[in-house]
Amino acid sequence: MTEIERAIRKLQRKHTVSRVAYRYLSGRPLDGRQGYPYRHRGPGRLAGWQRQAVRLGVPAAAVMAAAYPGQAGGVLGTAVAVTGWRVRRRFTMRRFNREYVTPTLAALAPAMGLQTGVHLHVDPSLGTLTPRLAKPLSPAEVAMRTWYGEKVEPVIRWLPERAQRAAWSIQRKAEPVTSKLAVFRRPVDGDQGPRIELTADTPYLTKEQRQLVSSIIGSKIPVADLVESWHQVGPRVRATWTVRKRPPARVGVDQVAEHLPRLAEWEFFIGMGAGDRPVTLSLRDDSPHLAVSAGTGAGKSVLAELIAVQVLARGGRVVILDRKGSHRWALGLAGVDYCTKPAQMHDALVRLAVLADERNSLALHAPEDWDPGARVLVICEELNATIGQLVNFWAEARGKGDPKRSPAVSALADLLFMGRSAKVNVLAIAQMLTARAIGGPEARENFGIRCLARYTANNWKMLVPEAAMPRTSRTLGRWQIVIGGQATETQVAYLTAAEARELACPRSSGTSEVSGLSSPSGDFLTLRQAAEAGVIPWKLDAAKKRLQRGVGEVPAPRGKDGNADLYARQDLARWAETGERISQ
Known part of the structure; x- marks a missing residue:
């Protein structure tokens, strides 16, 4: 028996009815190829669970439509709406990847010395990346969107909104019980906002390579003020760029x-x-x-x-x-x-x-x-x-x-x-x-x-x-x-x-241990001491003239320091404020 015949027989044994049925029901590729994970998407293909949902869901929907002809219209409409939404989202992501992800990967791979094994994820909600790709709407499109927002969307969102409100109400009622279960929950990363994630199938990148990668990311993906972090522990190098959190605009x-x-x-x-x-x-x-x-x-x-x-x-x-x-x-x-x-x-x-x-x-x-x-x-x-x-x-x-x-x-x-x-x-x-x-x-x-x-x-x-x-x-x-x-x-x-x-x-x-630094530390000063200490904004001669003319809330003497009158600091400060307002 030749090698070719052995290969043919092996292939025939590979595609038996039971094996093909198992592959169909489990979401695996029908040709038996490996390398397509169940939980994650393969390169350009659906994940295993997505294929499994399509293969089992479509026949089930067809059977339900045949068994209940009256409900077929609703089921068909829902399927069409979901399919249309997924197709639109897929085309949007294809354009997004064509504009941002694919060119960035083409520039990153040579910079890291890798032709393969470089994976890049860019969140579409990051910054203004998606709005940059938007095209101006025609008057017909504006009118259509307005009609949809006023007539159709309120009807579509009525049931989901009621269900969400009911869920929130149940959560509030169950909070006394669920709050006690918090001790069993593992802590999670609080920063789960939009980000850029890079994974390279190499155990180490030099400082110069990391700087070059950062420069390429900043040039090809126009998002400002990102926080960069590198993780080089393990067989792969991972880098993330997240939006910098900002303090509040005002604190009082x-x-x-x-x-x-x-x-x-x-x-x-x-x-x-x-x-x-x-x-x-x-x-x-x-x-x-x-x-x-x-x-x-x-x-x-x-x-x-x-x-x-x-x-x-x-x-x-x-x-x-x-x-x-x-x-x-x-x-x-x-x-x-x-x-x-x-x-x-x-x-x-x-x-x-x-x-x-x-x-x-x-x-x-x-x-x-x-x-x-x-x-x-x-x-x-x-x-x-x-x-x-x-x-x-x-x-x-x-x-x-x-x-x-x-x-x-x-x-x-x-x-x-x-x-x-x-x-x-x-x-x-x-x-x-x-x-x-x-x-x-x-x-x-x-x-x-x-x-x-x-x-x-x-x-x-x-x-x-x-x-x-x-x-x-x-x-x-x-x-x-x-x-x-x-x-x-x-x-x-x-x-x-x-x-x-x-x-x-x-x-x-x-009372101060540093008395005499610039003025007496007590609460009573002479006019000269108040002028030298800055308690009043005028020079001594100008202050005397204001005192004689009664400009502002003139302070009353509170005592004597030799021949000079003593005034309370608070009275002098109030006199300075009212005198300045009168001058203005």
Whole structure:
């Protein structure tokens, strides 16, 4: 017997009646070929279960139509509608694959060194991929779609909608029972949104290959702002690109008031991240100091205000070094020392360094849980310009035998190195926080929390080179909070001046360990002290004239400091607000 005869006999045995019947009923190919899985579709063909459903369903429908002629019309109409929907969907997907998937695969295979074994799935609902393929409708098509939406679709959807509502009602009724079964459910990936999935039949791709694949995906499939992840464990390489989740568009005082009571004394709520997750900072665990770098109008002062309000609400102190007056909300608040002139800033930093050194000396002989006192937050606005002003001030004020370097700049550097145990924290604000602006590269390394918004590539690489730079956002109040090389996109909470003053509500009595920083720490000031501290926006002579003329709600004297009258901070702040409105 020849080899050809053996092959013919083997083929004849292969196609017996029983085997063909088994293949027909089980959904396998009738010719006996292998490689077509039951659960998943083969290349260009139906899956096994789909073939099985067609082979068994069509004869069953024919028998039912013959047995019940009256129902044949409904069955036939349903079959035609389902078939039409599937055909339309198939043609749509064929066009979608022809425009996106097939060209991308043709570019990917050579890039990965593979001619076969590369599989790509692109979700049609991703971005605007499908709308890009849409063709303009003719007037007849518009009229037909309008008629269908008004006349036909409500009838077709009536029964499914009622069934869905009934299912929801049953779920609500059974929720007390089904909720107890949650302990037996396995956790699933919460991010099941539209995505791009790539599978390659190779165990490893180099970094250069992965970068080339990412570049091809980004060029051939026009969807912006995707999050890329690679999995190279196992015999195949898998990559996914998912839509980046975004924080809410706005966060306000309600969220701040909700989260503030839950936080420890060293924790601060700053906003909401992706998935409405609260973002908090820890001045004990993450870092004792914060660096804020952003362009003009990005909300640097809003972020500083948010943290300062929480410090005041817990009975702490806030020292503001601000030449341009960005924190008018803090004018007149007990617990706030507002420095607007270089001399005041100089004295404030020197005294704070002394305070921090005293606290550190006491902590040396105290138990580990010893509390040095109220927290002090130092807000340094526009540090690039502030350091220059302090240097120029010291160049003019320096006497014979004084050090050449500004004691204020040295004090700021000392605070950065010893602020954790002393509970003296620095919040440095600058458009570009260079090493020169902060007093040296070693001083800048003490900022473990770095906040950036409206950043450039140069600014990002200078401050956080260890973190991948995400795309900058135009949304006002949208920040990147970088801790330990991990960037978290955050929508920072916005507070109005009235909301900030109401939330501050310091529990302290007004007595400060840093008294004399910029003004007396009590609640009563002379007119000169109020002008120097920035409690009133006018110079001393202008304030005296307004006081004599009775412009605004003129404060009444509350006491005497020598020959000068003493006024309450709140009265002075109210006078400043009403006087400004009258001037405008």
